[in-house]
Amino acid sequence: MEMTQGMSEHGASGLIDDFLGSAHVLAAIVADAIEAESLREAGGIPVTLSQLKLLKLVSMTEAQTISDVAAVLGVSNAAASKAVDKLVRMMLLRRSEGETDRRSIHLSLTEPSRRLLAAYQAARLRKLEQVFGSFELNDLRQAAQLLDRISARIVEQGVREGQMCLQCGIYFREKCVLRELTGRQCLFQHHKERSGRRGSEPAAPADMRK
Amino acid sequence: MEMTQGMSEHGASGLIDDFLGSAHVLAAIVADAIEAESLREAGGIPVTLSQLKLLKLVSMTEAQTISDVAAVLGVSNAAASKAVDKLVRMMLLRRSEGETDRRSIHLSLTEPSRRLLAAYQAARLRKLEQVFGSFELNDLRQAAQLLDRISARIVEQGVREGQMCLQCGIYFREKCVLRELTGRQCLFQHHKERSGRRGSEPAAPADMRK
């Protein structure tokens, strides 16, 4: 029974485990007590976090292929197709054929989903202010930087090439450090570029994330 | 095309979103590229992360009720029961009736699962050394502290009382700051106390985490 101690001498391994544990716990609690809870408070229609993610994606990019949706949601094409279908039946998404390519799809929000999204954002903002009011922005900035550097390092080291980054979860980011540090492409960005290039609609989501 | 800036006026909300995004991304990447990947490298039997979690729990606490297993895994009792059943069929767990209370269950590892766990731990340690070799332990310590304080604050603020903490994921912690800061109980700890009290076995897992 060796494999007892810590990483190098002693302590290091325990420290790293603590660090990883802290990051995991924070992520889990945020998802549960901030995101999902805000969603519940947004009231009305019961919607899962993964469904919200889809709605948010649509509001931000006017997504036009199921594959992109799937990648951003982190699920299979099949699952994305079914998820979209369900939201359409719930009247939270509008689905129309692509204009230039009839294989692809154009998704847009409906009034109810716009309201839902806005209510969620408001509830979330309230919670975040309560929680983060007492922390130093500088500390947060610094910590975020460290986390990003670690993420980047893991990706550099460990992930086989040719894969896009799709770890954003619900946090689509204009300025993604992973992207910058690793040169890895991200489907959110990828889609924004593509849909930007063909200026079919102004689309102006304008409500999220400000 | 605005949607660039941030929270209240400018900056704060964007910063917090970035921070939360960084934490989420790190957690996701660690799960994918460290934990799951180490598990794949451990080779032999294909086991999911959630199954590993169960094995690890057993190795650390000699778990004795399905409900505890369920809570720590973060799934329902039904799912836990089925998961245990499957691992038993795969010969990775031994299940016997409780000694004092025949309703409950006593779980223990088998030789193959012991080997699997050890291989996983070794692969994981290798990866962690590669990844974290270049970071300052002090920065990690400090960041972990900040993360913990934020988690604790969210729990204080947002979570309805009477719930246990079960957010550890795969990171069972002897010294959980959430527990200390919030007084909230944790099932891992809870079980350790209980099983410590009835000294039925030395059990000495002793191999994990030290």
Added chain:
DNA sequence: GAAGATTGATTGTTCAATCTTG
């Protein structure tokens, strides 16, 4: 023929109901 989306079969999850022991 290849890219996109959908459908069918399997697996894993939940909730509700049931069975067993205390």
Added chain:
DNA sequence: CAAGATTGAACAATCAATCTTC
């Protein structure tokens, strides 16, 4: 009858196969 564990029905995820449009 309460606490524990299991079983059955319903729902979402996956992979493989299919259908449609380019």
